[in-house]
Amino acid sequence: MAAKDSSVSPASHVAIIMDGNGRWAKSRGKPRLYGHKMGARRVREVVEACPDHGVRYLTLYAFSTENWKRAPAEVAGLMALFRQFIRAEMADLVRDGVRVRFIGDRRPLNSKLRRLMGELEQATARNDTLHLTVALNYGARDELARAAARMAADVAAGEICADTVDADSLRPYLDTADLPDPDLVIRTSGETRISNFLLWQAAYSEFEFTPVYWPDFGRSELGSILENFGTRERRFGAVLT
Template sequence: MSAGHRPGQSNPPVHVAIIMDGNGRWAQMRGLPRQEGHRRGLEALRSTVRNAGELGVKVLTLYSFSTENWRRPATEVSFLLGLLRRFVEKDLAELKASGVRVRIIGRRDDLTPDLVRLVEHAETATRDNTRMTLVVAFNYGARDEIVRAARRLAADAAAGRIDATAIDEDMLGLHLDTADLPDPELVIRTSGETRISNFLLWQAAYAEFVFTPVLWPDFDRAALEAALAEYARRERRFGGVPEALDRKVGAA
């Protein structure tokens, strides 16, 4: 958990997570096919990675494809999978050169072997980079993640490797896909929707949320800076009380 944050603090959050939403509506508003919205969304992804790094964000998690997205039309799913391939193939060299470590979270057991190899290659090629970590949530669902972690803990307990009564929040957290990452301090959702859609349910327990009406293909540096500025105005208490009130009560 991150240290307390005071309103107006200029330091950016260490970990920003974004639910990239609105590609389809962006295309529909312009009389374009949904694929064009996704294509333009990929451009927004590229610029957001650059902008976040320049603004001092150390971990950026992007919700690119959920476990529920398989329900979309097969042609759209195929296009989205192709976008991931093209992103890794085209952008990996630049990400590596700019010091970005790539992490992919989510299920891999139902991905095609070539896609698994691509994902593993992206992680291996950038694993020594330290300037920023780009986490791509792909074939990811938070409930599925928690279930997978619970199953591993249950198997360990059944085999006698751990004591079931010793399982606590920290132990479960170490079995999540994000075990080696700090929790997000800020979660942004674009397109005006105000739900989190099965994204980082455990990790975002104390995150600040910013819901912006900007559709994802239009999400630019100004939109990111506005979200960071809104975060800076928040006071993060983690279940406590404001510092000023705490002093007042203590003096009473």
């Protein structure tokens, strides 16, 4: 067995599946939307903690393409919460040097929300302290289908040759084309699946499944997980000697 590398660098890119808001609220006799509101508060704490741990990229799974199946009232409440969060946090995100991007299919989203998303991206475009990516109406299979369709259109237009298509060729068509792959994917709430999140990008990511519900997840939980990450060997298919 290879010895541990004492010079292991911290996780540069952390991706989080923020799960457990509804169950957290239910355990307290509260409606699910209350759990989502409390979970939104944790986003600020985690965003502030990341630079202290050497994390330069943070990707958060906020709303999946499958989440439309939830009760209409919950979906409407979530969309309102997203709008409120952007309005409330924009000035602080600009001040703190956080660059915000959104990935996913924006077309089904409310026009007011789309406008606010664009305003936040533009307002933070020059920031570089932390790159925050929010996956909103995102699903990895949907992302790959959209990427393949765009690539097929370029093949049909003669801009690329089908015979030269490989894994590297597809990357520029992904929603995350300008981002490094995540070093670490965290899921809260005790579930041990990735639920259609960054399937392509997480091919060689490390995973951490914590029983802590997202509204209880904060700076200390993130720090403990990152400390554990620093002890892992990442082989990327190779054999370390």
